[in-house]
Amino acid sequence: MSQKPDWLAPHGRPWTRGEVRCVYDNPWIRVTEETALAPTGQPALYGVVSFKNRALAVLPLHDDGSVVLVGQQRLPLGDYSWEIPEGGGPMAEDPLDGAKRELLEETGLAASEWREVLRMQLSNSVTDEVAVGFLALGLAQAAEPEGDGTEDLAVVRVPFREALDAAMAGHIQDSLTVAMLLRGYHMAREGLLPDALARGMIG
Incomplete structure (x- = not known):
């Protein structure tokens, strides 16, 4: 694998994860709702589909x-x-x-x-x-x-x-x-x- 160029380096702060609540679950996927802080500091309610x-x-x-x-x-x-x-x-x-x-x-x-x-x-x-x-x-x-x-x-x-x-x-x-x-x-x-x-x- 080739070396990663410098411009691919991340900038800023990552998301800050908060409370997670499962809203749906089956044998293939899980859907969660999460309170989080964006890299900008703004609060956000985030829905995530997780695959099993x-x-x-x-x-x-x-x-x-x-x-x-x-x-x-x-x-x-x-x-x-x-x-x-x-x-x-x-x-x-x-x-x-x-x-x-x-x-x-x-x-x-x-x-x-x-x-x-x-x-x-x-x-x-x-x-x-x-x-x-x-x-x-x-x-x-x-x-x-x-x-x-x-x-x-x-x-x-x-x-x-x-x-x-x-x-x-x-x-x-x-x-x-x-x-x-x-x-x-x-x-x-x-x-x-x-x-x-x-x-x-x-x-």
Whole structure:
């Protein structure tokens, strides 16, 4: 990992945390209301959504530069979403183990090579959810896709550049998918992937 540049150093005072009250709790999330002092000294009432699992994302790349995407209906925005394989893993679990499980469950694929390539904070003004992104290479079909009881999944294999262009055009809007496609493109351009794979991705 490269050294952090000086301009990334924080400035000012941190938030001062106060009394915390749980207002909602289920097996996946906890919502709290907290009295706090802002870095400016101004009192604030803050709502925070805490996730009980770590978000995991997998960018599965075949040797020819194609990528595997999963399509499904999503409830919160009431729309259909094309995404890379994603899911949640317990905080105590090795993120890589969870990523391998999500890839297998959603696509039936197993990978011979794994690289952690991205860490993200998702909507950090209202939630503490964090995500880890992995690149999966050396793909082979190991099983049939098998989502959980609420998932009706479609699986497609498309040229990486088509998926990236769809994301840049706004047809793919899932944040982890957009970020991981851009990360994959950055790696291909910066010589961080095998030459043949990078050429197949960039097109």
